[in-house]
Amino acid sequence: MAVVLWIGGAGVLSAMAVSLAWLGFHALFDAGIAVPGRIAGWMGGSIFLGMGGALLAFPLAIAGALWTDPVRTGPLVRLCSALPLSVPAFLVAMRFAPWLESLVGVPTRHPGWAVFALAWGGIAPQWLGFSRALALPGLGRWREAALALGIPERGILTGIALPAARRGILAGWMRSFARNCGETMVILLVAGGTIGGRWTAGEALVIELPKAELGGSLWLDLLRAALLLGTWTVLLQLGAALLDRSQSRAAVQ
Amino acid sequence: MIDPRFPLGRILAFVLPLPALLLAVFTLRANHVASPAIFVDPAGDSILALPLAPAPGDTGGIGRFLDADGLPVRIAQRAVAVPAPSTWILWRDDAPLSMGRLSGVLVDAGDTLRGERAREALRRMPAPLSRDEHRLVERLRTARDRRDSALALDALERFLSRQRTVVALLQAPGRAIHEVPLVRIRHVEVFEGGWADGVMASARRLWFRMVSTADAGSGGGLWGALVATALVVLLAGAMGGVPSLFLAVHLADQIDPGPAVRWLRWASEGISGVPGVVWGCVGAAGLAYFGDSSWGHEAMGMVPGKGILWAGLALGVLSAPITFTRAMDAIDRVPRSSREIARSCGATRHQVLLWVVIPACRRGLVGAWFAGLARAAGETAPLLLVGAVGSIEIGWHQAGSMPSLSGEFLHLGAMAYEQPWPSVQAHLGHPLAYLALALVAAGCLALEWAALRLGEVRE
Numbered sequence: 001m002a003v004v005l006w007i008g009g010a011g012v013l014s015a016m017a018v019s020l021a022w023l024g025f026h027a028l029f030d031a032g033i034a035v036p037g038r039i040a041g042w043m044g045g046s047i048f049l050g051m052g053g054a055l056l057a058f059p060l061a062i063a064g065a066l067w068t069d070p071v072r073t074g075p076l077v078r079l080c081s082a083l084p085l086s087v088p089a090f091l092v093a094m095r096f097a098p099w100l101e102s103l104v105g106v107p108t109r110h111p112g113w114a115v116f117a118l119a120w121g122g123i124a125p126q127w128l129g130f131s132r133a134l135a136l137p138g139l140g141r142w143r144e145a146a147l148a149l150g151i152p153e154r155g156i157l158t159g160i161a162l163p164a165a166r167r168g169i170l171a172g173w174m175r176s177f178a179r180n181c182g183e184t185m186v187i188l189l190v191a192g193g194t195i196g197g198r199w200t201a202g203e204a205l206v207i208e209l210p211k212a213e214l215g216g217s218l219w220l221d222l223l224r225a226a227l228l229l230g231t232w233t234v235l236l237q238l239g240a241a242l243l244d245r246s247q248s249r250a251a252v253q
Numbered sequence: 254m255i256d257p258r259f260p261l262g263r264i265l266a267f268v269l270p271l272p273a274l275l276l277a278v279f280t281l282r283a284n285h286v287a288s289p290a291i292f293v294d295p296a297g298d299s300i301l302a303l304p305l306a307p308a309p310g311d312t313g314g315i316g317r318f319l320d321a322d323g324l325p326v327r328i329a330q331r332a333v334a335v336p337a338p339s340t341w342i343l344w345r346d347d348a349p350l351s352m353g354r355l356s357g358v359l360v361d362a363g364d365t366l367r368g369e370r371a372r373e374a375l376r377r378m379p380a381p382l383s384r385d386e387h388r389l390v391e392r393l394r395t396a397r398d399r400r401d402s403a404l405a406l407d408a409l410e411r412f413l414s415r416q417r418t419v420v421a422l423l424q425a426p427g428r429a430i431h432e433v434p435l436v437r438i439r440h441v442e443v444f445e446g447g448w449a450d451g452v453m454a455s456a457r458r459l460w461f462r463m464v465s466t467a468d469a470g471s472g473g474g475l476w477g478a479l480v481a482t483a484l485v486v487l488l489a490g491a492m493g494g495v496p497s498l499f500l501a502v503h504l505a506d507q508i509d510p511g512p513a514v515r516w517l518r519w520a521s522e523g524i525s526g527v528p529g530v531v532w533g534c535v536g537a538a539g540l541a542y543f544g545d546s547s548w549g550h551e552a553m554g555m556v557p558g559k560g561i562l563w564a565g566l567a568l569g570v571l572s573a574p575i576t577f578t579r580a581m582d583a584i585d586r587v588p589r590s591s592r593e594i595a596r597s598c599g600a601t602r603h604q605v606l607l608w609v610v611i612p613a614c615r616r617g618l619v620g621a622w623f624a625g626l627a628r629a630a631g632e633t634a635p636l637l638l639v640g641a642v643g644s645i646e647i648g649w650h651q652a653g654s655m656p657s658l659s660g661e662f663l664h665l666g667a668m669a670y671e672q673p674w675p676s677v678q679a680h681l682g683h684p685l686a687y688l689a690l691a692l693v694a695a696g697c698l699a700l701e702w703a704a705l706r707l708g709e710v711r712e
Contacts, residue, residue, distance in 0.1 A: 064265040073266050075705055080269040082701035084631035087694050088272045090669060094683070095279065124269050175526065182528020184634035189670060202530040206637050209537060226534040230527045237526035241519065 039225050045200040046229060049111070049187065050180035053118025054126070054173060061123050061176075062169065065130035066157065074131065081128045085121035085179075089186040092117040097190070114190045118180050125179060129172020133165040133247065171243035178236035182229055201229045276694055280687040284459050459688065475689055478643070478663035481561060482693070485636065485664070488565025489629040493573035494622045501580035502618070505587075505610050518581055525574035529567075533635025536567030559640030561662050567639055568629040576625035583617025583708060584610065620708025627700035630693065633666030643668030643689070665689040 064077075097108040106112075139161065146156045162169070184202030191203075199207070205222055212219040392408035504514050537559075587610055595605045611618070633641070641664035669690035 060265060060268065063261060064269070067261050068263075068266055073269075076266065076269060078705060079698060079701055080273070082627050082631070082697050083273055083694055084633070084666075084697055086631075086633060086666065086669065087276050087690060090686075090690050091272060091275055091279070094686075095275075120272065127269070178526045179528075182526075182530060184528070184530045185666070185670065188634070202528060202634060205530050205534050206634055209534060209638055223534065226531045230531040233526045233528055233531075234523040238519070238523040241522050 039201075039221055039228065042199055042201040042204045042225050043228055043232070046181045046202065047232075049114055049118060049200060050177050050183070052115035053122050053180040053183075054177040056115060056119035057122040057126050057176065058173060061126035061172075062130055064123070064127045065134055066161070070131045070135060077124055077128050077131060080124035083121070083124065084185070085118065085183055086185040086189060088120040089114075089117040089189040092120070093189045109191055111191060114187050117186045117190050118183060121186070122176050122180060126172055126176045129175055130165075130169050133168020133172055133244075134161060136164055136168075136247075139164060165247070167243040167247040171240035171247070174236050174240040174243070178233040178240070181236070182233050201225045273694055273698065276687070276691055280684075280691040281459075283684040283687040475665065475668070475685065475692065478665045478668055478689065479692065481662045482630075482665045482696075485561055485564045485568060485662075486626055486630045486696075488561065489568035489572050490622060490626045491569070492565055493569025493571070493629075494576045494625040497573045497576040497625065498580050498618055498622060501577055501584060501621075502606065502611065504581070505584040505606065518578070521574040521577045525578060527571070529571050529632040529635040530638070531635075532567045532571045533638035535570070536563045536635065537638035560660055561640075563639040564636050564641060564662070564664075567635050568632060571632065571635065572625035572629040575628050576621050579621035579624045579704070579708060580618050583614045583621055586617065587613040616707045620704045620706070623700050623704035623707060627697050627704060630700055631697040633664070633670060633693075636664050637667060637670075641667040643671035665693045669693065 064073075092113050093108070097106070097110075097113050100106045101108050142160050142164075143156055146160055151159070182202055184200070184206055187200050187203045188206065205226055208218060209222050212222060392404065395404065500517075504517070591609055591613065592605055595609045596602075600608065640661045642661045643664060643666075666689070669686045
């Protein structure tokens, strides 16, 4: 039974991986892009929103990781990081954006709302990553030694904790950025189709793919965009993993 | 980290669960029973609340007709988003609507009106309240003020005894004719109107919306979407999670992991970040080739790239790296020395695996499986590409039935996305959208909590 399950599961996974690779390479090399700049526009939108959301969430996330007890808040942070990003996006779209529109006239479909929703939902995952980065072995002893030497908390923060954990912090931020780049439901819920007249890659895939002719130029462009988006996020994840590994090595030394 | 006693940390810790808390509050508010109200129990086990005060835009008071769920029905033609002029929409103040081509109207158990007579019969219904109905409203209000359930029931029974049983026959495009019974009522209970009663009424209404299995075509709650969503997540766990666990356990057999194992862990970490929409794209586009081929279409009888099966596959691939990574982490926590001791005592590799490694990390392995499920449960975008729908036109026909493996299917996340926008009336779609998203969020949090508890991965 186990062998059958294993062979079946591995076969399914392999089939999916091969189909992704085949379709992606087919799309990349077999035909030209139907509309020049279209894929770049989609990717640009994804990166712009992902960057904006990750940057906006950074201050709160780093503050939370620095000034809370990881033993006490760890499970809460981990739990909250599992919350789908569509939750803050839905609240923004249904409650805050209409409320602020009636109050100060900010349009409900403003791209800023998408960035805000991404940032709101991105605090917990970044916080989690930063907490892991700051949980360096030996950092507690360094802090005690620094306090004994009369160094103030601010000095410990800027002179010891942040420099020691900088690679892990960057890795946590990169993971959040990668997650934001591929986020689709936030844009669909908050912006409803357009961000400043430009679609993100995920948005384009969800809206256009069902309408695209199988094997047509738009269909191929969408597959190229999917491949680029997937590759981009894999690269970010691997970069984050490399940074994590280098931080672990530095901590051991 | 620096000083846990710093007050900013405590404030920030409250920021984290804020989206979940706000969603819970707004869901309760959107589904709150307007006071005063009466409870109607149409089938003896599902109690609903009908507000006596008119709903926004409602000219019919308590609702002129009650459908099979005991909900007030109003009838409209040429409403928003009607696909064809001949399409009729029956909508209720408190529940989903039913839509289709009017095939006829059954009056007085058997007398069927067709064509223009049927349309005329339905058109006459939304007229202003009759004298009988005015009297009914007054008596119900009196019963509410006196807290007298018997009086309310008597008033309704008298009223209904004078009413004709009307069944509208609707035919959605490409579907069989279905009946929408408009009058059926069994039990009435006066809503006391107090705070605690309001909470109980809201809870009962929330529960009803989750478990409502109305007749096909006559609307219903979220049960169909709930079942389909759970099915997709379980399929993902079976197709992606189980093979990942087997792979992780198989690799745990090796005491010294070689470069291939390191590479696999490295790759799974990279792949775990691939957005769900990319996997949905693979499921929709890649498998559409398979489904579109004559073999796939004829032999399997599947709609190309659409259906719960494909959705489970897409989410399975999405969640597989997460399950694998967490499972490897759990296996890594098993002390290497215990494996070495077992081997030195003469145990074979398989015996070490079965008697030492798996028993030591079985909770972690189950936790890893739950973590993969949690990720799959929170995904919506990839499912929109493989047939997940939340719109009334397609979705409500499956509201009370088991979803099919092939073709479009209802999904809670898709309902949260689609319900608020094309809905003909905001007070129809918004409560369901809030509830659908709250269920998704609760499912994700529960699965992640289980993963945390079982995996004992405490930060």
